[in-house]
Structure formats: C-alpha cells, structure tokens
Amino acid sequence: MPEVIINGPEGRLEAKYHHTKTNAPVAVILHPHPEDGGTMNDKVTYALYRIFSQNGFNTLRFNFRGVGKSEGVFDEGEGELSDAASVLDWLQAHNPNAPASWVGGFSFGAWIAMQLLMRRPELDGFVAVNPPADSKDFTFLAPCPVSGLFIQGADDKIVKPESVTTLAQTLTAQRNIYITDKQVEGADHYFTNKLKSVMDLTQEYLKTGHQQAIAKSA
Numbered sequence: 341m342p343e344v345i346i347n348g349p350e351g352r353l354e355a356k357y358h359h360t361k362t363n364a365p366v367a368v369i370l371h372p373h374p375e376d377g378g379t380m381n382d383k384v385t386y387a388l389y390r391i392f393s394q395n396g397f398n399t400l401r402f403n404f405r406g407v408g409k410s411e412g413v414f415d416e417g418e419g420e421l422s423d424a425a426s427v428l429d430w431l432q433a434h435n436p437n438a439p440a441s442w443v444g445g446f447s448f449g450a451w452i453a454m455q456l457l458m459r460r461p462e463l464d465g466f467v468a469v470n471p472p473a474d475s476k477d478f479t480f481l482a483p484c485p486v487s488g489l490f491i492q493g494a495d496d497k498i499v500k501p502e503s504v505t506t507l508a509q510t511l512t513a514q515r516n517i518y519i520t521d522k523q524v525e526g527a528d529h530y531f532t533n534k535l536k537s538v539m540d541l542t543q544e545y546l547k548t549g550h551q552q553a554i555a556k557s558a
Contacts, residue, residue, distance in 0.1 A: 346402065346430045349422045351411025355402035356380060357431075358393040365440035365464075366431050367392040368456075369401040370424055370449030374414050379407050384446040384469055384531055384538060391539045392444065395546045400431050417452060424456050432462075440464040444542075447499070447529070451476045457485050465489075465550050467542050470496060470529055474503035483514040487553040489545040490519055491538055493527030518553040520545060 346353040369392065371385040372378030380386075380401040392399040404420045405412030412419065424443075432441065442465045445453030450468035457463050458480055466488035471478070492504040501523055508521035522541050527534040 344400075344430075345409075346427055348405065348410070348412070348426045350405050350413075350419065352409070353402050353405070353411075353423055353427060354380075354407075354409035355400055355427065356389070357398075357400045358389070359398050360393060360396050361398075363437045363439070364396055364398045364435070365442065366435050366438045367397040367399045367442040367444060368424065368428050368431060369399065370443070370445035370453050370456075371401065371404065371407075372446050373448035374404050374407045374420075376448075378446075378448060379403055382446065383535060385449065387531075387535045387538050388444045388446065388467060388469065388542060391542045392442070392546070395543065397442065398431070398435050398438070400427060402427050417448075417455075420448075420452050421455050421459070424452055425459060428456065428460060442466060444468070446470060447472060451478075454478065454481060454484075457481075461485060467491065467545065469531075469538060470499045471504060471507065472499050473507040474500045478507055481511060484511045484517050484519075487518045487550070488520070489542065489549065490521045491541050492521070492523050493529055493531055493534070494523045494525045495527055496529045498529040518556045520549050520553055 403410040443453045444467040446469040450471035508519040524537045
C-alpha cells in the first residue's frame with residue numbers, strides 16, 4: 341500500500357493507495373473527526389479500506405487537512421469536503437476506465453461522504469459507518485442520489501442508534517432509493533472487538549446487497 345501525496349485545496353494531502361488491478365472500480369475512504377484524534381489509520385477506517393481492497397476496488401484513504409502529513413488546518417467540514425473531492429479527482433484520473441466509484445466513511449467521515457455524494461453525481465454507492473445523524477444536518481440529502489449501506493453500533497453512546505435508523509427510513513422513503521440499515525449488537529461507537537462485523541456486513545453488501553437495493557428501489 342504505497343504512500344501517495346495529493347495536491348489538495350490547501351496543500352499536500354497524505355494518502356495510502358492500494359491498486360488492485362487496471363480497470364477496477366474505485367473507492368475513497370474518509371476518517372472520523374480530526375479534532376477527536378481521527379486519522380486515516382483509525383481502525384474502522386482501515387477496516388473499510390481493507391474490505392474494499394479485498395473486493396477488487398482500487399482503494400484510497402487519506403488524512404484530511406491538518407492531520408498527519410496533510411497540510412492546512414481543520415475547516416469545520418467545508419474544507420474537508422473539498423479535500424475529499426480533490427482526492428476523488430486524483431483517484432479517477434489514475435483510473436480513467438473505472439466501471440464504478442464508491443465512497444465510504446466513519447462518523448465525521450460518513451457525514452463528509454454523504455455530502456460528497458451530492459457534489460459528485462458519478463458516485464455509484466456508499467458505506468456509512470455510524471453517521472452522526474443526531475448531531476449533524478443531513479437535510480442536504482434531498483434527495484439522496486444513490487442507495488447505500490448504513491452500519492451502526494447498537495451500543496453506541498456517541499451517535500444514537502435510533503437517529504441513524506430514522507435517517508435511513510427517511511432516505512428510503514425517497515423515490516428510487518433504498519438504504520440498507522444494519523446494527524451490530526454489542527458494538528460501541530468504535531466497534532471495539534466488533535471490527536469483523538463491519539467488514540462482514542460491507543462484504544455482504546458489496547457482493548449482493550447493492551444489487552438487491554437497486555432492485556428494491558426500481
């Protein structure tokens with residue numbers, strides 16, 4: 341997994357890139373809140389990166405501005421969204437024949453990922469782990485452009501599980517959208533001792549769940 345440096349809006353962005361093969365689908369993975377210690381090496385972020393790579397995606401994770409070797413300072417989400425868009429540009433430029441583009445994110449990263457969906461209509465799917473539905477505004481998803489997967493820890497004390505379920509139901513009520521909403525029993529916000537469940541649910545969705553969601557929303 342070579343380290344790459346990407347030119348972002350405020351300077352260099354530090355990233356890790358796993359190239360599976362030519363003409364593979366691509367995925368960008370976004371980490372949790374920088375001011376809470378979130379980095380691209382977060383365990384949940386890495387678990388998403390790993391499972392996308394194992395499923396044949398050319399996958400990239402990176403540090404938002406001001407994290408690790410990435411230049412710039414935290415920008416309350418607006419700048420981080422621009423960082424994610426720049427990284428997606430880089431990934432697509434290096435994979436011009438990719439048949440699909442996905443985004444995944446954990447917590448704050450899930451919020452940014454959902455905003456990226458609205459900015460980039462070429463994105464085909466998403467995996468959002470513990471999206472902060474009770475503390476961040478998701479009304480920008482009007483409508484949500486693609487179907488995707490929510491994974492939530494049932495014992496999460498930071499993001500209320502019921503808020504994620506409500507968001508999933510709201511989005512699924514939109515025309516031609518189906519959100520697969522999965523809760524992991526016994527899992528806290530960081531999925532302590534439950535990372536395999538995150539990987540297994542993502543694996544299942546990438547293999548069969550996404551196609552089923554498309555069929556249900558048709």
